[in-house]
Amino acid sequence: MGPFRALRIHKDTGGAMHAVLESLTLDDLSSGEVVIRGRYSSVNYKDALAATGKGRIMRRFPLVAGVDVAGEVISSMDNRFQAGDQVLVTGCGLGESHDGGFSEVVRVPADWVVPLPQGMTLFDAMVLGTAGFTAALAIDRMEQNGLVPGQGPVVVTGATGGVGSVAIDLLSGRGYEVIALTRKLEAADYLKLLGAADVLDAKTATDSGKPLEAVRWAGAIDSVGGEVLGWLTRTLQPWGSIASIGLAGGSELHTTVMPFILRGVSILGITSANCPMQRRIKIWERLVTDLQPQHLASIIAGQVTLEELSDVFATVLSGRHHGRYIVDLQ
Numbered sequence: 001m002g003p004f005r006a007l008r009i010h011k012d013t014g015g016a017m018h019a020v021l022e023s024l025t026l027d028d029l030s031s032g033e034v035v036i037r038g039r040y041s042s043v044n045y046k047d048a049l050a051a052t053g054k055g056r057i058m059r060r061f062p063l064v065a066g067v068d069v070a071g072e073v074i075s076s077m078d079n080r081f082q083a084g085d086q087v088l089v090t091g092c093g094l095g096e097s098h099d100g101g102f103s104e105v106v107r108v109p110a111d112w113v114v115p116l117p118q119g120m121t122l123f124d125a126m127v128l129g130t131a132g133f134t135a136a137l138a139i140d141r142m143e144q145n146g147l148v149p150g151q152g153p154v155v156v157t158g159a160t161g162g163v164g165s166v167a168i169d170l171l172s173g174r175g176y177e178v179i180a181l182t183r184k185l186e187a188a189d190y191l192k193l194l195g196a197a198d199v200l201d202a203k204t205a206t207d208s209g210k211p212l213e214a215v216r217w218a219g220a221i222d223s224v225g226g227e228v229l230g231w232l233t234r235t236l237q238p239w240g241s242i243a244s245i246g247l248a249g250g251s252e253l254h255t256t257v258m259p260f261i262l263r264g265v266s267i268l269g270i271t272s273a274n275c276p277m278q279r280r281i282k283i284w285e286r287l288v289t290d291l292q293p294q295h296l297a298s299i300i301a302g303q304v305t306l307e308e309l310s311d312v313f314a315t316v317l318s319g320r321h322h323g324r325y326i327v328d329l330q
């Protein structure tokens with residue numbers, strides 16, 4: 001195979017990170033049984049943290065960035081996959097400890113590879129990407145914990161982000177009353193188009209100093225963490241669950257045990273990167289059946305090439321965008 005292009009992150013002796021679009025060969029990539037021609041990838045918050053060095057995500061350097069990829073198998077040493085199969089990979093160490101998805105060619109262990117669900121395109125798989133998969137995983141876990149439509153509103157925080165946008169779309173499609181919590185009230189029309197019944201100012205989620213407040217939510221999907229997550233614990237209905245996904249607003253959690261011992265509130269930890277394969281496949285199958293998104297086209301913030309990719313990281317970290325950036329790898 002001839003050389004191909006990839007966005008590789010280098011760390012200089014002073015500790016600064018540099019994203020460089022390079023020409024690589026297969027020998028430069030981490031090992032694995034399956035070689036994939038990358039067709040699309042996407043930009044997650046984690047990718048922006050990794051590529052800029054704002055977060056300590058990458059475990060070695062140089063490393064190709066990108067936690068997601070969807071494409072076609074070029075060759076496989078594992079008989080579960082054949083040349084020509086359409087597949088996707090999210091998380092599992094891609095773009096963290098293993099060369100990632102911002103590359104025209106990606107090589108991974110066969111155990112990480114998910115067959116593209118029937119009825120889904122490679123493009124849509126990456127509009128969803130890690131963000132969409134994680135939103136679906138959160139809903140799956142909350143439903144396992146007893147959540148059904150009709151119990152009361154479900155609040156989605158960091159609503160205009162990738163996880164938030166897909167979560168609103170999936171929840172509303174499934175019949176939940178969804179309330180979007182955002183810092184960007186000017187995006188209310190976008191959030192309502194995705195299915196939010198109402199839009200709340202993120203400033204609502206401040207610390208009252210009380211261990212419990214009036215109950216409001218049957219469930220919550222939280223990408224923000226920090227003060228917002230503390231507020232969710234105090235305002236959830238008895239027996240409700242919070243899916244804790246992210247830390248866009250902070251990694252700390254200040255609360256008391258009162259929501260847990262007096263209201264039976266649960267915080268469900270959501271981790272997509274190391275989700276076991278059986279559950280991973282179940283979630284991707286749900287995304288073409290009972291959790292099928294309805295508004296994916298509206299969630300696309302933009303489509304970029306490998307050349308344009310570096311410009312997007314700062315936008316994503318600033319939180320100014322809404323929705324998801326898709327990377328066209330070819």
Ligand SMILES: NC(=O)c1ccc[n+]([C@@H]2O[C@H](COP(=O)([O-])OP(=O)(O)OC[C@H]3O[C@@H](n4cnc5c(N)ncnc54)[C@H](OP(=O)(O)O)[C@@H]3O)[C@@H](O)[C@H]2O)c1
Pocket residue numbers: 043044045046130131134157158159160161162163164181182183184202223224244245246247248249250270271272273316317318319320321322323
């Ligand atoms: N656990 C997992 O497996 C997993 C998987 C995917 C993502 N994540 C995490 O989930 C979070 C969201 O990921 P994403 O890809 O959806 O990111 P994203 O597209 O950048 O969205 C994050 C959203 O959070 C809000 N936000 C950003 N900065 C904030 C701040 N300083 N304070 C309060 N709110 C802020 C913004 O929404 P508004 O302006 O609308 O409020 C922003 O759009 C990240 O922390 C990411 O690392 C975790």
